[in-house]
Amino acid sequence: MAELGVTGVLFTADALHCQKDGFAQAAATGNALLVRVKDNQPTLHATLAGLCATERPFDSYETVDRGRHGRQEHRRVEVFDTAGQLNEPWQLLVSCVARVSRLTYIKDTRSGLWATREEVGYTRAKPAITPRSWALPSAHTGA
Numbered sequence: 001m002a003e004l005g006v007t008g009v010l011f012t013a014d015a016l017h018c019q020k021d022g023f024a025q026a027a028a029t030g031n032a033l034l035v036r037v038k039d040n041q042p043t044l045h046a047t048l049a050g051l052c053a054t055e056r057p058f059d060s061y062e063t064v065d066r067g068r069h070g071r072q073e074h075r076r077v078e079v080f081d082t083a084g085q086l087n088e089p090w091q092l093l094v095s096c097v098a099r100v101s102r103l104t105y106i107k108d109t110r111s112g113l114w115a116t117r118e119e120v121g122y123t124r125a126k127p128a129i130t131p132r133s134w135a136l137p138s139a140h141t142g143a
Contacts (some may be wrong), residue, residue, distance in 0.1 A: 010034060023093035031131045038096075040118050044090060051098040052078070070107040072114075075100070 001011065007030035013022070026033035037045050057078035064074045086094055091113045106113045 001025050003029055007031060020089060020093060027093065044086075047086060048082075048097045051082065051097060052080055055080050055085075057099075070109065072105040074103045074105075077101075 002025065011026060011030045011055075012034045022035070023033050027111055039045060057080050059079040060077060062074070062076045065075075076099075078101075080097050080099070082091070082094050082097055101118070104117045106117065107114050
């Protein structure tokens with residue numbers, strides 16, 4: 001990030017880049033990093049999932065997409081504060097966590113019935129970013 005010479009940029013990355021060094025680089029260069037947290041960081045993932053299950057979000061945003069070839073997708077982004085919730089050094093690197101939920105209705109053309117599929121992903125960012133600022137990049141995270 002330092003080589004790019006930019007500041008105030010939100011970088012997005014997949015779970016492979018959920019590493020402390022990347023978040024430290026983003027903070028040191030005045031940028032933010034948005035990464036999907038998966039099982040490659042099992043303790044962090046469990047902590048964030050627990051936080052989202054027990055705390056109330058400080059912001060949220062919902063969208064509904066109905067024009068997708070026999071499919072409807074309902075997305076919800078909820079943002080939670082991580083202050084005092086994470087172990088060192090994550091607490092210094094992560095300012096918030098977002099739970100991105102997607103409920104998809106898929107129409108079975110033979111029966112005419114709508115089946116559902118639900119997915120939930122956990123994402124984090126530094127510095128704090130509201131959902132409206134990063135709703136589009138969430139597609140990159142697979143959520």
